[in-house]
Structures are given as C-alpha cells and as structure tokens.
Amino acid sequence: MQQLPLAMRLREPATFETFQPGANLEPLRHLELMADGQPGSAWIWGPRGSGRSHLLQAVCARAAGATRSACLSMPELRASGAAALLGWSGFGALCLDDLDAVVGDAAFERALFSLFLDAQERAAVLVVAAASAPAALPWWLADIGSRFGGSTVFQIRPLEDEDQLPALRARAAARGLELPEETARYLQRRMPRDMASLCDVLDALDVAAMTAQRRITVPFIREVLGEP
Numbered sequence: 001m002q003q004l005p006l007a008m009r010l011r012e013p014a015t016f017e018t019f020q021p022g023a024n025l026e027p028l029r030h031l032e033l034m035a036d037g038q039p040g041s042a043w044i045w046g047p048r049g050s051g052r053s054h055l056l057q058a059v060c061a062r063a064a065g066a067t068r069s070a071c072l073s074m075p076e077l078r079a080s081g082a083a084a085l086l087g088w089s090g091f092g093a094l095c096l097d098d099l100d101a102v103v104g105d106a107a108f109e110r111a112l113f114s115l116f117l118d119a120q121e122r123a124a125v126l127v128v129a130a131a132s133a134p135a136a137l138p139w140w141l142a143d144i145g146s147r148f149g150g151s152t153v154f155q156i157r158p159l160e161d162e163d164q165l166p167a168l169r170a171r172a173a174a175r176g177l178e179l180p181e182e183t184a185r186y187l188q189r190r191m192p193r194d195m196a197s198l199c200d201v202l203d204a205l206d207v208a209a210m211t212a213q214r215r216i217t218v219p220f221i222r223e224v225l226g227e228p
Contacts, residue, residue: 045153052129075101180217
C-alpha cells in the first residue's frame with residue numbers, strides 16, 4: 001500500500017476479523033464487499049467508540065492487497081488546509097475518517113466534491129465516516145452534501161455490554177495478551193463503557209504490563225490505577 005503524508009497509520013488489529021459487529025452486521029458485510037472490489041460510496045456514522053474508524057481501517061487494509069488504498073484523518077488534514085486533499089485521486093479505495101471536521105469549509109468541500117466525482121467516474125471505492133448522517137450536517141456546498149446523502153448510509157451502533165467482552169478479549173489476543181474474562185469484566189465495571197475508552201485503557205495496561213513483566217490481572221490493574 002502506498003504511504004503518503006498525513007495518511008492514518010493502520011493499526012495491526014483493525015481488520016474485519018477483529019471487528020465485533022454486535023448490531024452492525026449489515027454494514028460490516030457491505031463494507032467487506034466494497035473492500036473486495038465492489039465499487040461505490042458509503043457513509044457510516046455513529047458516536048465515538050462505535051467502531052467506525054476500525055471499519056474504515058479494515059476496508060483500507062483488505063483493499064490494499066489488490067489496489068492502492070489510503071485512510072485519511074480529516075481533522076489532521078484540516079490543519080494543513082484543503083490543498084492536503086490534492087494527490088489522493090486515482091486510488092482504488094479511499095477512506096475519509098471524521099469528515100464532519102471539515103464540513104462547512106468551502107475549500108475542503110470543493111476538494112471533496114472532486115474526489116467524489118473522481119471515484120464515481122473510475123468506479124472506485126469511497127468510504128466516509130462521521131459522527132452524523134449526511135443530512136444532519138451544515139454543508140456549504142449543497143451538491144456534495146446531496147451526493148454523500150445518496151451514498152449507501154449506515155448508522156454504526158455502539159456495542160452492548162455483552163458484546164464488549166469478546167471485543168476486548170479479541171483486541172488483547174491480537175496484541176499477544178491473555179485477558180481472562182474476570183479481568184475484562186473488571187475493566188468494564190471500572191472504566192467508561194465505550195469501546196474507545198476501554199481500548200485506550202487496555203493499550204496503556206499492555207505497555208505497563210510489558211514494563212513490569214506482569215500479567216494483566218485484577219490486582220495488577222488496581223495497582224496501576226492506584227486503587228486500594
């Protein structure tokens with residue numbers, strides 16, 4: 001896969017195989033088809049921690065075996081200006097994360113319109129993630145808003161509590177960690193119940209466990225968190 005400046009670095013476990021779908025089986029299957037070469041545009045939306053960034057990176061990782069692919073963070077690109085979107089046309093699979101960060105910016109919306117038309121003309125794959133559906137955003141350029149609104153749109157729903165446990169344990173396994181169910185349940189009780197926060201804590205515990213040469217157990221978590 002071609003690496004370009006400001007592209008998001010794909011996290012190793014962010015694949016379709018490590019995505020716990022919960023109520024999101026339909027968008028998962030659709031995005032798998034797109035990653036395998038089915039052309040078109042899709043818009044996925046949901047709150048932080050729902051898994052939309054994971055899905056974008058999974059599309060990019062799967063598509064990279066057959067075509068040029070890239071996953072871009074729009075908040076990072078915004079800091080560099082709309083010119084940062086130049087040079088991304090021609091990709092077989094392009095994923096744009098947190099696109100709502102640039103909605104309302106005239107220059108960015110014109111650049112997005114060009115990318116949309118380019119992907120449409122070449123029958124390429126364009127997948128976008130945001131916190132809201134296209135119709136709920138304050139577009140400056142109505143045409144690009146309607147184009148995205150005409151894409152396949154899916155709401156990504158956060159995992160229910162019972163689905164978070166296998167997702168946490170799968171993430172741990174992908175990092176080479178053993179996470180007993182008792183330990184995973186303790187994390188779930190003590191931490192904010194969204195997957196983004198839980199995964200951030202798990203990643204931090206991984207680093208702490210490697211430094212201390214310890215297993216991630218409930219007593220170790222209490223020690224790291226400074227709990228009695």
